[in-house]
Amino acid sequence: MLRFFVLFIAIQALLFGFELTPWAQAHFVEPWTGALAAISSWLVTVFDPSVMAIGKIMRSTQNGFAVSIEAGCNGVEATIVLVAAILAFPAPWKHKLAGLAAGIVAVQGLNVVRVISLFYLGQWNREWFEWAHLYVWQALIMLDVLVVWLIWVRTLPRGNGGGPTPPPALAAA
Amino acid sequence: MTAAAQAGLPRFVLLTLAWLPVTFAVWYFAAPILLYPAFALAEAVLRFGFADLVRAVSMDGSTAVVLTTLKPGQAAAGGQVSVDVNLLLYSFGMPMFAALVLAAREAHWPRVLAIGLAAMLPFVAWGVVADFLRNVAITAGPAIASQTGFTQGQRETIVFAYQFGTLILPTVVPAAVWVLTHRPFLERLRTSR
Numbered sequence: 001m002l003r004f005f006v007l008f009i010a011i012q013a014l015l016f017g018f019e020l021t022p023w024a025q026a027h028f029v030e031p032w033t034g035a036l037a038a039i040s041s042w043l044v045t046v047f048d049p050s051v052m053a054i055g056k057i058m059r060s061t062q063n064g065f066a067v068s069i070e071a072g073c074n075g076v077e078a079t080i081v082l083v084a085a086i087l088a089f090p091a092p093w094k095h096k097l098a099g100l101a102a103g104i105v106a107v108q109g110l111n112v113v114r115v116i117s118l119f120y121l122g123q124w125n126r127e128w129f130e131w132a133h134l135y136v137w138q139a140l141i142m143l144d145v146l147v148v149w150l151i152w153v154r155t156l157p158r159g160n161g162g163g164p165t166p167p168p169a170l171a172a173a
Numbered sequence: 174m175t176a177a178a179q180a181g182l183p184r185f186v187l188l189t190l191a192w193l194p195v196t197f198a199v200w201y202f203a204a205p206i207l208l209y210p211a212f213a214l215a216e217a218v219l220r221f222g223f224a225d226l227v228r229a230v231s232m233d234g235s236t237a238v239v240l241t242t243l244k245p246g247q248a249a250a251g252g253q254v255s256v257d258v259n260l261l262l263y264s265f266g267m268p269m270f271a272a273l274v275l276a277a278r279e280a281h282w283p284r285v286l287a288i289g290l291a292a293m294l295p296f297v298a299w300g301v302v303a304d305f306l307r308n309v310a311i312t313a314g315p316a317i318a319s320q321t322g323f324t325q326g327q328r329e330t331i332v333f334a335y336q337f338g339t340l341i342l343p344t345v346v347p348a349a350v351w352v353l354t355h356r357p358f359l360e361r362l363r364t365s366r
Contacts (some may be wrong), residue, residue, distance in 0.1 A: 017333070150362065
């Protein structure tokens, strides 16, 4: 249990520190944020052709309303937490890699829903937008990370990462 | 074994989502009381750790108001810089933790809820202090930042502490505390199908 939490915190701090470097921002975070805006806009145009993406900004050509996807809203931090939780947990690498692939898709998928919902919520009511943006969606995304991690832990073969007993992180006190 | 664990993960997730509106409402309206200990902790850190920068600290609703010793600019003689920090920004994990506890509903859950919420208070205080420091050392502009006397290295540490306290801690701490306090539940959840 202690090993898991120490590793979890260390990997998180390492990845988060790396994310803040100018190199990671320029080569990873900013391109990903732009892609997220483009994916969200592309999905929305299926039912609303008046939406376009310019860089990390998603804008309505009908009323001029726009949202800019900033740090904390691009799902990068949530992904870092998931990656740290999966890497820190004792499991075979094959399962870790599968969990990372599926988990990142699940977290970023919900994040696309967050971006689209906030885009429309902001056009409807600014107060609700602020509430959903600052508090509710933050909690929901982290709940998503927790659930994805729990699902992944459930898929692990019994006996892995701790012999026939439950893995350390879940072993009863 | 609790019903939630017996019924498995889907029921547990649905129960958590059902509790969220309730816990968010309680958190929002009770914030001035619920977050007062975090405010008091932040106040102590600000007063003792940054006594040269802080003149007075008060709480207005769920906002910490920090009156500084810093001057807004040479033209505004006698004026002082004041920084408002919204405690809700760093404590939205509390309703999430409460919803998780209520959905799991293990034995002694009120005690677990109280201990868990108390464990989160220092991290809320972290966010408040880091937010204040970022305001005066980074975002307030060179006229004010130069009065703080922070070195470049200290300013970079403040940025990291602020980003970590804003983007990671408010969501990770509740989930981590919940995992730590619900290990038997998690094991049952893991084995249920």
